[in-house]
Amino acid sequence: MSRVGTLMRMAFHEMWITFRLILVLGLPMIGGIAVIAIPPEFAGATALGGAAFWYAIAAGAAISVTAGLAAVTIANERRRGAVAWMAVRAVARSAVLLSWFLAFGLLVAIGITVGAGGAWLAAITHAEAPPDLLPFAAAVGATVAWALAAVAVGLLIGSVLGSLLATILSTAIGAGVAAAAIGLALSRTPLPSGGINLLAHLDEAGRPVSFALQSSGLALGLAAVLLVLAAAALERSDL
Amino acid sequence: MGPGGVTLNSSTPDALWASESVRLLKPAAVVCEELSRRVGRQRLLDRLSLRVGVGGRLLVVSQPEASASLLLRILAGLAHARRGSVRLAGLSRADDSPAGWARRVGYVGPQAGIYPWMSPREVLDLAGRLAEYDARERARRIDALAERYRFGTHLDEPIRRRGDALAQRVALAAAMLTDPEVLLLDDPLRAVEADERTSLLAIPGPRRTVLIVSPFPASEAGLVNQVAFIRDGGLAVHAPVSALDARGLTLSQRGIEALAASGYGRGAPRAAGAA
Numbered sequence: 001m002s003r004v005g006t007l008m009r010m011a012f013h014e015m016w017i018t019f020r021l022i023l024v025l026g027l028p029m030i031g032g033i034a035v036i037a038i039p040p041e042f043a044g045a046t047a048l049g050g051a052a053f054w055y056a057i058a059a060g061a062a063i064s065v066t067a068g069l070a071a072v073t074i075a076n077e078r079r080r081g082a083v084a085w086m087a088v089r090a091v092a093r094s095a096v097l098l099s100w101f102l103a104f105g106l107l108v109a110i111g112i113t114v115g116a117g118g119a120w121l122a123a124i125t126h127a128e129a130p131p132d133l134l135p136f137a138a139a140v141g142a143t144v145a146w147a148l149a150a151v152a153v154g155l156l157i158g159s160v161l162g163s164l165l166a167t168i169l170s171t172a173i174g175a176g177v178a179a180a181a182i183g184l185a186l187s188r189t190p191l192p193s194g195g196i197n198l199l200a201h202l203d204e205a206g207r208p209v210s211f212a213l214q215s216s217g218l219a220l221g222l223a224a225v226l227l228v229l230a231a232a233a234l235e236r237s238d239l
Numbered sequence: 240m241g242p243g244g245v246t247l248n249s250s251t252p253d254a255l256w257a258s259e260s261v262r263l264l265k266p267a268a269v270v271c272e273e274l275s276r277r278v279g280r281q282r283l284l285d286r287l288s289l290r291v292g293v294g295g296r297l298l299v300v301s302q303p304e305a306s307a308s309l310l311l312r313i314l315a316g317l318a319h320a321r322r323g324s325v326r327l328a329g330l331s332r333a334d335d336s337p338a339g340w341a342r343r344v345g346y347v348g349p350q351a352g353i354y355p356w357m358s359p360r361e362v363l364d365l366a367g368r369l370a371e372y373d374a375r376e377r378a379r380r381i382d383a384l385a386e387r388y389r390f391g392t393h394l395d396e397p398i399r400r401r402g403d404a405l406a407q408r409v410a411l412a413a414a415m416l417t418d419p420e421v422l423l424l425d426d427p428l429r430a431v432e433a434d435e436r437t438s439l440l441a442i443p444g445p446r447r448t449v450l451i452v453s454p455f456p457a458s459e460a461g462l463v464n465q466v467a468f469i470r471d472g473g474l475a476v477h478a479p480v481s482a483l484d485a486r487g488l489t490l491s492q493r494g495i496e497a498l499a500a501s502g503y504g505r506g507a508p509r510a511a512g513a514a
Contacts, residue, residue, distance in 0.1 A: 006368050010354075017356045081352030084317050085410075089369040090341035238318040 003091055007099035015103060020073070024066050024107040031058020032115025036122040048123040048131035049203030052139065053182075055119035056199035059112055060178025063147045063196075066108045068171030070154030074100060074234075075163040084239035093239075094231035097155055101227060104151045109144045116140040138212035139202060142195030145219035149192050150174045152226035159233040190214035192222045266329075268293045268421050268448035269314065274323035275472070276309060283309045284320065285472030291465070293420075296442075296449045297477075298459050300495055301469035307452040310469065311425045314450070315346035328420040328448075341370050345414035346423040351406035355399035359390045359409045362398070366413040384412045388439065403430035411439060418444075424451045437461065460490045468495045475499040 015021035035054045074097065077083050086096050116136070123131055154170040161169065181193045186201040194215025198205055205211060269291040276284040283306040291297050301307035312318040314325055325331070328343045353362050363384060367377035385394050388408050398406050407428045414422060428436045440462050442449050453459050456466070467477040476499035480490060486501065488494035 002371075003369060006365070010365065013356075014354055017354075081348060081350035082354070084315075084346075084348065084350075085352035085413075086369070087317055088315050088344070088346040088414075089366065090339070091369055236319070238312065 004095050004099050004102070007086070007091070007096060008103050011099050011103035015073075015107070020069050021107060024062075024069060024104060025111045027062035027065055028059055028108070028111035028115035029118070030115075031055065031062055032118030034058060035119040036125070038122075039126070045203045046131065047125075047127035048136060049201075051119045051123040051126070052136060052199045052202040054122075055116060056143075056182050056196050057178075058115065058119075059143050059147075059199065060175070060182060060196050062111065062115075063108065063143075063150045064171050064174030064178055066104060066147065067150040067154035067174035068167045070100065070104050070151045071158035071161075071166035071170035072163050073104075074155050074158035074230075075161065075166045078159070078234075078237070078239060079163065081239070083234070087239055093234040097159070097227065097231050097234055101148075101151055101155055104154075105148045108147045108151065112140065112144050112147055116143075135202060135205065135208035135212075136199075138209045139195055139198040142212040142215040142219065143199060144195070145216040145223075146177075146193045146195045149219040149223040149226065150177075152223040152230065156226045156230035156233065159230045159237065190218055192219040195219070266293055267291060267326075268295065268328055269297075269450065270326045271310070271314065272324050274310070274313060274320045274325070276313065276318070276320050278305065278309070281305075282472045284313070284323075284469070287323070287469065287472060287474055289467060289474055289477065291448055291450065293448055294445050295465055296463040297451070297465040297467055298456055298463040298490075299450060299452045299467045299469065300454075300456055300492055301452075302471070302496070304454055306469045306472060308425050311346070311423045311450060311452050312348075315344070315423050316340075317346070317348075338371075342417040343420045344423070345417065345419035345421070346425070347407075347410050347414045347427045348425045349427075349429070351398075351403070351410040353398065353406060353410060353413070355406065356397050358393075358395045358397055359385070359388075359405070359412065360394050362409050362413050363416055366416045370417050380416050384416060387415075388412045404432075407431055408439065415442075420447060422447060422449045424449065426453055427451070433458070454492075456495060457489065457491050463490075466490070466495050466498075468499045470496075470499065476503050478503050 012021065032055060035051050035058065038054050083093060083096050087093055120136060153173055157170045158166040177193045178196055181197040182200040186204050187194060187197055190211055191197065192215065194211060198208055198212055198215065202208065267290040269289065272288045274284045274287045281303065283303065287310065299307040299310060309318055313320050314327060330339055330343060360381060363381045364377055367380060372380065393401055393405060398409060407430050411427060422442060428439060431439065451459055451463060463480060465477065465479050468475045478498060482503055483490060483494055483498055486498065488497050
């Protein structure tokens with residue numbers, strides 16, 4: 001684990017130098033702040049529902065970009081020999097992958113959580129009565145879980161394909177899933193992207209906390225499966 | 240430090256090296272057996288077997304050129320063989336403990352593979368951390384390498400300011416940080432000026448085994464004492480450099496091919512077990 005810690009510090013530093021850290025952390029925060037400027041009644045029956053809808057769009061976009069960045073990062077690390085540099089020092093390729101997952105995951109989780117604070121402020125500013133925090137918080141938590149799965153999608157694709165193709169494909173998958181979760185009605189059964197789906201339709205949710213918890217579980221399970229696949233792909237590839 | 244204050248050049252237990260029999264037997268530091276690998280439709284390695292004795296300095300050239308580089312990457316654990324086995328410094332690749340493979344085998348490829356924003360000190364410190372040396376040991380080794388590789392005032396500057404030449408020197412220094420028993424060099428230091436390159440590639444340590452892959456064999460003159468030629472995936476010749484001299488051949492791709500064509504014995508070179 002000490003090696004993963006060392007690699008994570010490297011990953012944060014590399015993200016900082018290349019401005020990726022600002023994008024991953026900043027996009028959902030800016031999205032959350034932007035929600036304050038949008039009247040919530042344009043989207044939802046309640047102030048909280050409206051703010052959550054706009055924040056679902058912001059978070060969906062931020063998660064898509066993060067998936068693309070994760071893909072281009074691991075593809076570039078392979079191409080320019082950084083993974084090889086680690087591998088010849090007996091660092092497991094899966095440890096390199098895990099360090100990037102944790103770095104991206106931590107940043108996007110902080111970004112989404114802080115951004116959700118902005119959306120919450122927008123909701124309580126416009127609400128006549130104090131809204132219930134728990135459903136919103138549960139939906140944000142499930143969105144973070146989907147963000148982790150999206151990072152794992154990016155890492156898997158970046159472990160297999162070249163930089164450009166991996167970036168386009170990962171971003172497209174993230175955007176497609178977000179568009180479906182926002183555009184379609186609230187799903188009857190929980191899905192890995194259920195967090196965004198719930199945020200976009202918070203007013204219509206009968207049991208939002210239960211739905212969010214089940215969606216989170218599915219998203220985290222998906223993230224784990226994708227990471228295992230990515231590790232296997234990276235292990236089999238020539239560096 | 241070993242007995243009698245002698246600095247050890249190997250992490251192999253000194254008691255082993257003190258044994259007369261081991262010194263006489265000159266054990267193999269690099270052993271690969273029956274390696275096969277295709278890339279696309281091309282068979283780059285075809286049941287290739289090679290043994291290099293401890294302390295050997297081997298130049299590997301190949302036809303096609305990609306075969307030699309692939310062999311080194313397989314030895315370094317960066318590429319996979321379809322079949323066959325590899326042992327370096329008595330270790331299989333499965334030994335990924337920091338005290339094992341990480342410290343005893345070094346590899347430098349054509350790409351430096353390090354982040355250009357890092358300084359040489361940061362790269363060396365990272366290499367030391369991954370080898371799990373404590374802070375004091377890392378500092379000692381970094382100081383020694385900074386002197387040998389003449390980083391001078393660039394030691395704490397981002398590598399990108401000085402270009403590829405510094406990056407490649409840092410990559411070699413990072414590989415040498417653990418004082419590896421086996422060093423694999425895949426066309427190294429091409430961005431460095433010829434004289435300096437020769438000086439840096441004169442790797443010290445009589446027990447250290449060095450394999451160099453180079454598309455320009457003449458540039459490795461004086462650095463190697465053995466040559467191996469891989470043709471169509473198989474080992475065409477493995478001979479001491481003196482075998483070239485004896486036939487009036489030069490250390491060049493053409494000279495090595497001519498040695499192979501002359502029917503020089505396959506397998507272990509007659510006088511190339513150790514340096």
